[in-house]
Amino acid sequence: MYxxxxxxxxxxxxxxxNFTGLIEFFNLKTNDIITIKKxxxxxxxxxxxxxxxxxxxxxxxxxxxxxxxxIIEEYGYKRNILASNLALNKKFHIAVFLPKYENLEYWKxxxxxxxxxxxxxxxxxxxxxYFFYDFNTESFQKQIxxxxxxxxxxxxFAPIFYEDSVRFLKEYxxxxxxxxxxxxxxxxxxxxxxxxxxxxxxxxxxxRLISFAVKNERKVLIxxxxxxxxxxxVYLQRIDGFYSYFKDNNDLTNFTFSxxxxxxxxxxxLNLDMFKDIHSVFVPNxxxxxxxxxxxxxxxxxxRIIGFDLLKENVEYxxxxxxxxxxxxxxxxxxxxxxxxxxxxxxxxxxxENTHYIPLEIILKExxxxxxx
Amino acid sequence: MYxxxxxxxxxxxxxxxNFTGLIEFFNLKTNDIITIKKxxxxxxxxxxxxxxxxxxxxxxxxxxxxxxxxIIEEYGYKRNILASNLALNKKFHIAVFLPKYENLEYWKxxxxxxxxxxxxxxxxxxxxxYFFYDFNTESFQKQIxxxxxxxxxxxxFAPIFYEDSVRFLKEYxxxxxxxxxxxxxxxxxxxxxxxxxxxxxxxxxxxRLISFAVKNERKVLIxxxxxxxxxxxVYLQRIDGFYSYFKDNNDLTNFTFSxxxxxxxxxxxLNLDMFKDIHSVFVPNxxxxxxxxxxxxxxxxxxRIIGFDLLKENVEYxxxxxxxxxxxxxxxxxxxxxxxxxxxxxxxxxxxENTHYIPLEIILKExxxxxxx
DNA sequence: GCAAAAACCGTGTGCGTACACGCAAAAATA
DNA sequence: TATTTTTGCGTGTACGCACACGGTTTTTGC
Numbered sequence: 001m002y003x004x005x006x007x008x009x010x011x012x013x014x015x016x017x018n019f020t021g022l023i024e025f026f027n028l029k030t031n032d033i034i035t036i037k038k039x040x041x042x043x044x045x046x047x048x049x050x051x052x053x054x055x056x057x058x059x060x061x062x063x064x065x066x067x068x069x070x071i072i073e074e075y076g077y078k079r080n081i082l083a084s085n086l087a088l089n090k091k092f093h094i095a096v097f098l099p100k101y102e103n104l105e106y107w108k109x110x111x112x113x114x115x116x117x118x119x120x121x122x123x124x125x126x127x128x129x130y131f132f133y134d135f136n137t138e139s140f141q142k143q144i145x146x147x148x149x150x151x152x153x154x155x156x157f158a159p160i161f162y163e164d165s166v167r168f169l170k171e172y173x174x175x176x177x178x179x180x181x182x183x184x185x186x187x188x189x190x191x192x193x194x195x196x197x198x199x200x201x202x203x204x205x206x207x208r209l210i211s212f213a214v215k216n217e218r219k220v221l222i223x224x225x226x227x228x229x230x231x232x233x234v235y236l237q238r239i240d241g242f243y244s245y246f247k248d249n250n251d252l253t254n255f256t257f258s259x260x261x262x263x264x265x266x267x268x269x270l271n272l273d274m275f276k277d278i279h280s281v282f283v284p285n286x287x288x289x290x291x292x293x294x295x296x297x298x299x300x301x302x303x304r305i306i307g308f309d310l311l312k313e314n315v316e317y318x319x320x321x322x323x324x325x326x327x328x329x330x331x332x333x334x335x336x337x338x339x340x341x342x343x344x345x346x347x348x349x350x351x352x353e354n355t356h357y358i359p360l361e362i363i364l365k366e367x368x369x370x371x372x373x
Numbered sequence: 374m375y376x377x378x379x380x381x382x383x384x385x386x387x388x389x390x391n392f393t394g395l396i397e398f399f400n401l402k403t404n405d406i407i408t409i410k411k412x413x414x415x416x417x418x419x420x421x422x423x424x425x426x427x428x429x430x431x432x433x434x435x436x437x438x439x440x441x442x443x444i445i446e447e448y449g450y451k452r453n454i455l456a457s458n459l460a461l462n463k464k465f466h467i468a469v470f471l472p473k474y475e476n477l478e479y480w481k482x483x484x485x486x487x488x489x490x491x492x493x494x495x496x497x498x499x500x501x502x503y504f505f506y507d508f509n510t511e512s513f514q515k516q517i518x519x520x521x522x523x524x525x526x527x528x529x530f531a532p533i534f535y536e537d538s539v540r541f542l543k544e545y546x547x548x549x550x551x552x553x554x555x556x557x558x559x560x561x562x563x564x565x566x567x568x569x570x571x572x573x574x575x576x577x578x579x580x581r582l583i584s585f586a587v588k589n590e591r592k593v594l595i596x597x598x599x600x601x602x603x604x605x606x607v608y609l610q611r612i613d614g615f616y617s618y619f620k621d622n623n624d625l626t627n628f629t630f631s632x633x634x635x636x637x638x639x640x641x642x643l644n645l646d647m648f649k650d651i652h653s654v655f656v657p658n659x660x661x662x663x664x665x666x667x668x669x670x671x672x673x674x675x676x677r678i679i680g681f682d683l684l685k686e687n688v689e690y691x692x693x694x695x696x697x698x699x700x701x702x703x704x705x706x707x708x709x710x711x712x713x714x715x716x717x718x719x720x721x722x723x724x725x726e727n728t729h730y731i732p733l734e735i736i737l738k739e740x741x742x743x744x745x746x
Numbered sequence: 747g748c749a750a751a752a753a754c755c756g757t758g759t760g761c762g763t764a765c766a767c768g769c770a771a772a773a774a775t776a
Numbered sequence: 777t778a779t780t781t782t783t784g785c786g787t788g789t790a791c792g793c794a795c796a797c798g799g800t801t802t803t804t805g806c
Contacts (some may be wrong), residue, residue: 035762046786051764061784082455082494083762087790123454201740208739215588245620360740366581366618367574367733408792420755424794456792459761601765 012131028241034075042075043067054079092346093152094339097143099160100132105311106286106331107158110182113325117236121339124347137161138314144168146252155179159186179347180338183329184234185355195337195356203238203284205360209325209358210280211255211303217279218254224261225287236306238284238299263282263331269295272362280304288326292317310363326368328361378499382570406450415448416440427452442578454721464500465719466525467712469517472533473505478684479659479704480531483555486708487529494712497720501712509532527715528552532559549635551718553711556605556702558728568710568729570702576611576657577616578733579679580618582698584628586677590652591627597634598660611657611681643667653677661699667692689740701734 034055040047045064052060055067066069071077096114101107117311118128124191129152133143147155148171157179158167159257165186172179173191181187185194217265222239246252258278262269264287275281281291288307296317307314307324315322339354344350379507400520402619409427413420418437425433432567444450474480477578486564502525506516513534520528521544528545528553532538538559545552545566558567562720583593595612635642637660648654654664654676661680668676669690679698690696710729717723 005691032761036764047763048765048787052785055764057765059784066783078496080459080762082459084793085766086453086455086459086793087762087763087765089764089791123451166557201742205737207737212737214585222787288445334774357742359734359742361732361735362735362740364578364581364735366578369574369730369732400804409794410792420793421756421758421795422754425755428794430795434754437755453792455795456761459763459791460795462761462794719793 002166005243012135013142013282020101034077035080036077039068039071039075039077039095059319061248072324085124088125091125092154092342092343093127093129094154094156094346095131095147095150096128096154097133097147098132099158100134101313106329110158113337114339115335116332117336117339117343121214121343121347124343126339126347135160137164141165146373148172153177155343156338157181158183160184162186178342180341182334182338183331186233190354192350193341193354195334195358197358197360199234199237200241200244202308202327202360203241203243204245204282205241205328205362206238206282206325207242209306210282211246211251213306213324216277218366219256219277219279220258221278221279221281222257222259222282222289222290223273224259225264225285225290226261235284242282242284256359264290272298272300275300275303278303281305283307285309286311286314288323289313289317292320294321296322310368315368315370318363318368319323324364326363328353328363330358330361334358385721403485403535404633407450408453409450412441412448413449414445415444415449423536454473458497458720461498464498465527466500466502467527467529467714467715467719468504468520468523469501470504470524470528470530473507477659478681479702483531483708484705486705486710487712488706488708490709490712490716494716494720497716499712499716499720504512508533510537513537521545526550526719529711529715530633531556533557534561552716553714555707556704559606563727566714566725566727566729567716568707568731570733572610573609573614573617573635575700575733576614577618578614578617578735579611579655579657579698579700580615582735583655583677584619584622584624586679586697587598587652592650592652593606593631593653594631594654595630595632596654596664597632597651597655598656598658598663599634615655615657623629645671645673648673648676653679656680658682659684659687661696662690663691665695669693669695671695683741688741688743691741694738697737699736701736703734707731 036047036050038051043050043064044212045068049060052058054072063373087329090179098110098114100105105233110324118126129150131138131143131147131150141164145165148168154177157165157169159169159181160183168185169179169192179191179192182195184196184199187194214220220243224235224239226235243252244258246255246257260274261267270291275295279302281288283291283305286307286309288305289311291307292305293313294296295301296303305317305323306327307323308327308329309331310326314326318326327364341352344352402602409420409423413423415438416423419440422433422437423441425431426438427445449523457529467477471483471487472480474484483616487501491499502730504516504520504523506513515538517537521541527550529543530538532554533556542552542565552564553566553568555568557569557572560567595609595615597612599608616625616630621626633647642665648668652675654661656664656678659680659682661678662684664680666686667676668674668678677698678690678696680696681702683699683701687696687699691699714725714729717725
């Protein structure tokens, strides 16, 4: 692409949908946009016929089909989204299948991103239908059936419970409706869309940050604070990635690792022995604040903590210098982009990249800015 | 906001443009969307009158104005963007006033974000008109006049040269056309829109990262590699923020600071004396790779380097562990969001937040992913 | 009190697409 | 050949909005 200055315009290539060259701007003033009506003229058929061809609605002679398609190809016809949707006058229903978010800050953010997108796209006919499930498999399974029954044009889905989700997805595929997953990805060979982080890599990064932060103090604790069932693969992939970092850097023997698992119910499950000689703690989910709180309450200092997600409590300890790093998953962006994907797919009928990895954002006290950033 | 599960919908509050509650989904099927025609009926006037009132085109009795406005308020009328733009059939011209980007990776990314947005919004009538300037004030001033003469609906602008930019902006304000600045912000009291980082804070963060990375090795070099004229305030703000970090943490005396300024023309301006006893180097612009290259060529190891921007050369040394941290400004996102702002303003006629700070993204080898991330 | 000017307002058409409807010609059946 | 069925295709209208045009009413000046 070559560039000259002054009031010029990059040429927009209608066929390939991008910019290729540069022309004087007034050349574009001439409205050379090709419409159905013009195609009809060129092909000596009526607009109705062109319409039928475009929508594969049949009832048109092959001769005309070929003629019109040739013209469409040649002139690079793109249907006018505005007029199209105006005429369609149709609502696109998206089923949103997520954990019930009361008291779950992370999922609250996801929803708020979803709603932001919804508010932005109502004008294009996007309508959301929510299906929430509690954090247990019974609730999840119950909702699965409702989602399967529900008639819609797209699905946004957080596959928290692995096995059930895989089964559900297999069943849902029969519908042949676009599906986006957020938070964690269980799609085989990229069959469905995904918006979220690369969990393995986020653990890997955590490993790097730990090894960076501690110099000659090399006792690392991996602290797993889980709910009843935390079968999410995210969790395991992060730990996997974490170890992999040290393996790749031939540091597995220079560091000492230990793992502890407790149930998520306050700090009363923790005790001082757990942290004896420990120099740094890796919490592979969003509950780093529990460790932080315990260490603070017991006045233990100098332990590096690294965790995930900008929950209020996590941020509190980040600001107090108790937690050193948080890796942000940008839940709001995930929710937004999930809906945005379906909008592009359904309304704009555009081709969209299937996988969108959210950057691994490292947050320290110094680059944490609430809300507006 | 309360939530129940199953096929429900969050209620969309048309007046305030967000979600407030939850209703059964089929309730929404009833098309209760208020249109100009319906308003006309309710007010006992013709659609034309309503139209005139909405567009403040005058020629309508005050009585009717009030009546119609009341109805608009009551029913929360929102004009249909699709129909509106379809009928308008207008092109929105945006002047894009940026440095010539040949051989400037950072600005190339900015443009590519701009073009991505342009490709996305052509269908809504967005058209870009480029004005490029070379990296000297003469070229800039020459282009200023062309931009001032040029008739358009919005301006995207990178104010590289501070004084000239301030003057230009003052002049441009007379046009009363929305302006977005990217990269650096010279807008007084938030008068114009801005997309970019908080430069001060990015320097502050760099300070933290340095103090984090070096333990008892506390000689810090601030390495300024500048072009002929590098009067950008960004540059100075970063250095300011950098020192501020140490000041705020009472570390100004624990660390030793030195500053060196060289012209940007390869490593031949550097010499070994510059790095004597130095433990870490802060490069407050995108040319950290010059320091990295010099240190590598001279086989000097163990010096921490922190810089800005994911230029190919920077990334190369990041991957070689010569550069430790890069703070990413996400130029592509800046360009995209700049145009996106004007799209929302011009096409959607929405109220948009004036300042959008790009997050201070810390990039290590382990969380650098080219392109798709 | 009348003409001219000004203020007010409704109608109609177009934007580009989608689709129902129905007519005509061709093909199939009697 | 007459009749039905199928296939092909054109017409017309709607989607919601913008705006030109021209008509009607009110105001102003003399």
